[in-house]
Amino acid sequence: NIPSLKEVFKYDFLIGAALNTQQIEEKDAGAVALVPQQFNAVTPENVMKAAIIQPGWNDYNFTIADELVDYAFKHNMKINAHTLIWHNQLPAFMRHMQDADSVKAYFQNHITTIASRYDGKVYSWDVVNEALNEDGTLRNSVFLQKLGEDYIVEAFRLAQKAAPHTKLYYNDYNIEQPAKRAGAIALIKKIQAAGVRIDGVGIQGHWKYNTVPMQDIEESIKAFAALGIEVMFTELDLSVLPNPWDSNTAEVSNTAEGNDKMNPYPKAVPDSVAAAQAKAYADLFSLFLKYHQAITRVTFWGVADGVSWLNGWPIHGRTNYPLLFDRQYKPKTAFYSVIKTKVN
């Protein structure tokens, strides 16, 4: 029997995984056995996003989201619902909405209907996701264009009203980076100054195994905790593949397997890479433990390497190895290195 992440870190923070419904159905036997043993928190990877849960004006599809909610309840796992307001995965009917009144009506209905339906059933909501640019300014989304810069405060105000028993979070990637972090801090302060509730901030944590920005992460934990809110790592994974925009691709072209520069490890990841990834995960968890009083949850973006979104992004059809469990749902070197940060 392998150790359990949720047991090992139970006095420190919740341990979550992003799930799709396929992982809770019997056909995915590996995940079915592993998930309740390892995790005590769930973030629906896709099924609560706008395009899926509200495909048309008066057309709500709660069935698959409810399956995940029931599953989590049955296994005593907390659901972090994801996500109410995001510029991506929007339903077709609203993606090109031109008229501001319609966008406003959509915005109010969507938040109110969904947040109130799940109040008391989910633990928390990512109320707003990825609203910031890298320089800390607000992303030019349909919401910014049609509702103006106060839309984020409004989203939290509506969510607070609709879901008084649910924790409310802001979630984004790269907000450990100084400029974007400053934007997030300003945003959170603005919500607080308006007298609106925000309970926490999620740093997504989609990093590369050999360039994890440890210093920025530590500074961010301190800076966000100083705002008096929970700090979470909400979408953790450590890609081992090059990105097309990486300046240095030597690590790839030097490998023997490097026929396809962008998919260097189609069969198995080299031991040296696995070891470096394990070290990066251990460094991260050592840092998380140092700040266990500020950090309330660490969620992996997927359960095992085979189901990670990183096999399909930013290039389709690659073989990536970003998580703690392999394609057979066996714990990897990185899993044991994470366990050791606590047990040693």
Ligand code: G3I
């Ligand atoms: O369900 C359809 C399927 O019917 C269709 O045949 C297929 C064809 O492309 O697409 C399927 O939908 C895909 C969906 O995942 C479900 O698998 C979408 O194309 C695909 O774009 C979508 O990707 C998701 C992505 O968000 C969308 O932007 C990823 O699974 C999901 O991991 C990813 O998650 C995001 C977080 O929500 C926010 N932070 C970043 C993170 C990674 O991008």
